[in-house]
Amino acid sequence: MINNKAFTPFQLKNFQLRNRLGVAPMTRMSSIRDSIPRQDVLDFLVSRALNGAAIVYTEAIVTDYESAQGYPGQARLTTQRQINSWRTVNEAIHAAGALSIMQMFHCGRLAWPEINPAARSLAPSALPIKQQNPLTSQPYPLADEMSVFDIHHVINGFVETARGAVAAGFDGIEIHGAHGYLISQFLSAYSNQRNDEYGGTPQKRYRFAQEIIAAVRAVVPQDQLLFFRISDWGVVDMEVSLFNSRDEYQTIIRLLSEEPIDAISVSTYDYKLPAFGTDKNMAQLTREVSRLPIIICGRIYDRTSAEEALLDADIALSAKSTLLNPDWFEDVRTGKEMTAYTSEEANIAYTETPLP
Numbered sequence: 001m002i003n004n005k006a007f008t009p010f011q012l013k014n015f016q017l018r019n020r021l022g023v024a025p026m027t028r029m030s031s032i033r034d035s036i037p038r039q040d041v042l043d044f045l046v047s048r049a050l051n052g053a054a055i056v057y058t059e060a061i062v063t064d065y066e067s068a069q070g071y072p073g074q075a076r077l078t079t080q081r082q083i084n085s086w087r088t089v090n091e092a093i094h095a096a097g098a099l100s101i102m103q104m105f106h107c108g109r110l111a112w113p114e115i116n117p118a119a120r121s122l123a124p125s126a127l128p129i130k131q132q133n134p135l136t137s138q139p140y141p142l143a144d145e146m147s148v149f150d151i152h153h154v155i156n157g158f159v160e161t162a163r164g165a166v167a168a169g170f171d172g173i174e175i176h177g178a179h180g181y182l183i184s185q186f187l188s189a190y191s192n193q194r195n196d197e198y199g200g201t202p203q204k205r206y207r208f209a210q211e212i213i214a215a216v217r218a219v220v221p222q223d224q225l226l227f228f229r230i231s232d233w234g235v236v237d238m239e240v241s242l243f244n245s246r247d248e249y250q251t252i253i254r255l256l257s258e259e260p261i262d263a264i265s266v267s268t269y270d271y272k273l274p275a276f277g278t279d280k281n282m283a284q285l286t287r288e289v290s291r292l293p294i295i296i297c298g299r300i301y302d303r304t305s306a307e308e309a310l311l312d313a314d315i316a317l318s319a320k321s322t323l324l325n326p327d328w329f330e331d332v333r334t335g336k337e338m339t340a341y342t343s344e345e346a347n348i349a350y351t352e353t354p355l356p
């Protein structure tokens, strides 16, 4: 074995993780009533904690009511009823020995106008979207360029949702800055063409993320966790999600490393792929410039890939394998031979068909 780390404990601030493996955030689009996920979707999270996960993420929870939602049936966390249902899930995850993390996001230019009450979408710049909405096969509407007023309102949506997560007893929160959604749209020189203090240099494009982190940290108790997810890949018009160079990526990582966050969560398509024309993968390029704990995700599907990914990271998450194999954590522990699942197989996530 190249490494033997997956089943060693990890001290993350004041939390001790029993191993280095977790369930990645997965949107399920099941929250039809009260913006609360279907019971089997909530049960899924608890079952993976019972199977041995050290850390379990929610799906991406939508921040504000006006413009944040990108897919039908997404969950929210700003009413007492929503808080109560997540509190029950958190208690069960904790009883099973795992940590629970709430991920939250705003879709920006990829918002779904029929669902957002204001029927409009917001983005750093008003630029047409080349690809169609994959769910409707319709073009995305042109977003409004966010004013500074809009920016403050949207930040407040992150804060409100973070308050909901604290009330619901999560151990931590992840700000979703990856995959081409709003924060990623601000980071990107392709989708952020602003001339004000939120656009231009990488430092200025980073300002929106920085303000969200500061505002959210202020309402998350110091002994609870705050993570930031970043990626060099994503959904719809891939240019949005791609950093221009290693230098640009590492500039953002250096800035993030100065923030009051507890880990950087690096989402990849495949953890082992070299990035930016170097011979290093994303975790290695992150580690080069940051001392923060690193969470890695992307095509980690068996013990060998988990151990290899953990050479350069502290925690490894899996999405599709944890979705489709109820025994995945135990199977990794015993070193069972497994193959990676395809995205098509994972589409069951968005249906009412029971998971295997």
Ligand SMILES: Cc1cc2nc3c(=O)[nH]c(=O)nc-3n(C[C@H](O)[C@H](O)[C@H](O)COP(=O)(O)O)c2cc1C
Residues within 6 Å of the ligand: 024, 025, 026, 027, 028, 059, 060, 103, 176, 178, 179, 229, 267, 268, 269, 297, 298, 299, 300, 317, 318, 319, 320, 321, 346, 347, 349, 350
């Ligand atoms: C059904 C499904 C839903 C997803 N939803 C989210 C999400 O809400 N937030 C997020 O950051 N990533 C989301 N992802 C991406 C995963 O967290 C992960 O980064 C990606 O699937 C690669 O990991 P894997 O190779 O283990 O599947 C989703 C992936 C799948 C398959």
